[in-house]
Amino acid sequence: MISKKLLFKLVWVLLWVPGFFCSHHVAAQTQRERVTNDNGWYMYFGDHRLSNKWGLHTEVQLRRHNIISDPQQLLIRTGINYGLTPNAMLTLGYGFIETYPYGGDPAASVFPEHRVYQQLQFRNSLNRLVFTHRYRQEQRWVKRPGQEDYTYFNRTRYFLKAVLPLAGPTVDPNEFFLAAYNEIFVNFGRNVQVNIFDQNRAYAALGYKLNNAASVELGYLNQIIQKPNGRVFEHNHTLQVSLFYNLNFGSHD
Known part of the structure; x- marks a missing residue:
């Protein structure tokens, strides 16, 4: 039996150390300028079953600068899910992102991005901890301020989230839980110059399961972004409020 002390050490290593190491390693190789912002992200996520294998992903994120007062980003994402097993799922989807000038190193104007993505997501457990792994590949078309045409970029992402029930062995309706994740x-690709490391996100939250279909999380996100020039590193302290609402339109057998 794995001890609680060892479990928490494992979660710490998996969720926090990789992002800390990557950001400091990259920063050491360039003359660094640090910009700090306070943001708020208000988000909805839904994975809705249409049949035994197929489903629909829906997502809207309102990202605000100065916690809530000023616009930062609008993100709308959707996708088609295919269930490989009860604990593994493939998704093919599209996202639209609109970024606004914000913070200490703002863009010159509002600019759009169109994005296609493919991902594999699966879950496993270790005693009371439930882990979610997500591997995502993105093809991005970004129209920077002052450009007439879109520039194409490739990006890959790895996300690891851990959930710990607070009331029992599993998270059941009307119960609280702890959540933490790290994503790098x-x-x-040929259009990427110095910022091979794009960003890292480290997050911790308190969650509450409303019912079998819905849960909410209130947490803190520490986001580190290396800007395209490779010199400016943006440190965003972010309040994150999330609603997860998964409906089942398929068979109820």
């Missing part, structure tokens, strides 16, 4: 982003 890496750019590649």
